[in-house]
Amino acid sequence: MSFTVIDPGMLTLLQDYGRFGHQSSGYTQGGPMDEHAFLWANRLLHNPINTPQLEITIGQLVLEATSPTIIALTGADMQAKINDTPIPCWQTAELKTGDRLSFGFARDGLRTYLAVKGGFQITPVLDSVATVCREKIGGLTQAGSRIKAGDSLPYTSYQRNKQKPQRQVPAKYQPDYSAPLELRVIEGYQRDLFPESAVEQFYNSAYTISQNSDRMGFRLEGPALQGGPDGVVSEGIAYGAIQIPSDGQPIILMKDRQTIGGYPKLGCIAAMDAFRLSQCRPGTAVTFIKGDIDTIRQERLAMLQFFGINH
């Protein structure tokens, strides 16, 4: 009653909705880089929102089912197959004992979410299954290790009594990850510490996502934002914060960000835009636009209510 990992691919991690309430001890939030895709995968299977899934980055994962189950795939289309049969992204699929589920490389986007009916049965640490390699916490071993060959990912087997059509995410909720991305900025109190001309340049330039981007932060390359302060007194860092280190190249802080830091910040991008950003590959160009906090808040609230999240 598990998946046997034949090939872990480039990077595969167990993630639930995240680790909350422990940032005051220095533990990061963790959880899915792309909440939109993650939440849809659990919804397709009627799983509770916090149900652990696999976050597959770039691709090449191969699993074998040791008992029947139903899965859901969302996020980047990695041309998944059950044995030799291609299965579409953004919908459910049924697996029989011995079936082999394999992934190619993502065409558009970067991360795929694999949910299983009832979820993977994993012991949480500090209230969460979220894997944070740097903090050596969460995941299959509770010690922050990524999925590796030979791992056994336990689930409760599940079989439908009768044939039913597969459930699918409506087309309008399936994002086009190759579409240009404009990140909405909620400006913060440190914005005024930067010269007006630098801020103007920031809004009028395209920034390219660096190779050096990961679950902690997305590093951007473009015109340097100069003239800001060297640093501020270390303070808590919010999800989506736009940090400007001394080289002037912005870093967007993501799910595995450090909890405190002293780099000056221009503001924060909208959480929903950060989910979308997490699907962008290195080399992709993004732009920024000044956002309206009330509009962004209403949109986020609507998303949380849609998925029944009380966070």
Added chain:
Amino acid sequence: MISIQPVSESSLLISVADTISPEASDQISAITHFLQEQYAELIIDLIPSYTTILVSYRLTHPEAESFISQFQTQLPTIATRTRNNSQTIREIPAYFGQEVGWDLEDLCQHAQLSRDEVLNLFCSTVYRVYAIGFSPGFAYMGSIPEALKMPRLETPRARVPKSSVAIADRQTAIYPDNSPGGWRILGRTPFSLLPSDDNALTLTVGEQVRFTPITQQEFIQLGGSLT
């Protein structure tokens, strides 16, 4: 001047001062406890630091909109409260022998003091936890006496042993886990400060701490490791 500023659609920053001081830290501590007690249902995470508290809150809570204005009116009175348990000092035993205090000798030379003088100074000072971060359980404490002030190593070590007591400039900290680090290592406590460990000693922002020197034998008896 205390202020509340929005940071993102679901978080805000409370700022009590522009510069680090024990008074600012007292206010941070008082406000943090008030929020934990009064608004537990609304709050997802709190990150208290030197002069600020980052609050992330539940947008879906019915009081999400009214809480900020309500809290704003409560702030001035809360910030003046001093918490009773901020007066209690937590004693942390530490062993300062050569085999664990790798930089103690260098500090003596740098400060031009004897080993006993350095340890007397270091262990008679009460430190305050100003912030926790960098890695889980890593508590920034201050301030160490001016006479013991010493910069970080020019080249950080690849591995600082878990539970090492270390200093950098006027700050001190205990490494919660084996990790790379450039702080000067003075000794080691027999306890774990890694919150996910069983029986970990967990510090909170605003808490006061003093180190108590112990012998190698006591260190081992308390579960300390020399490796």
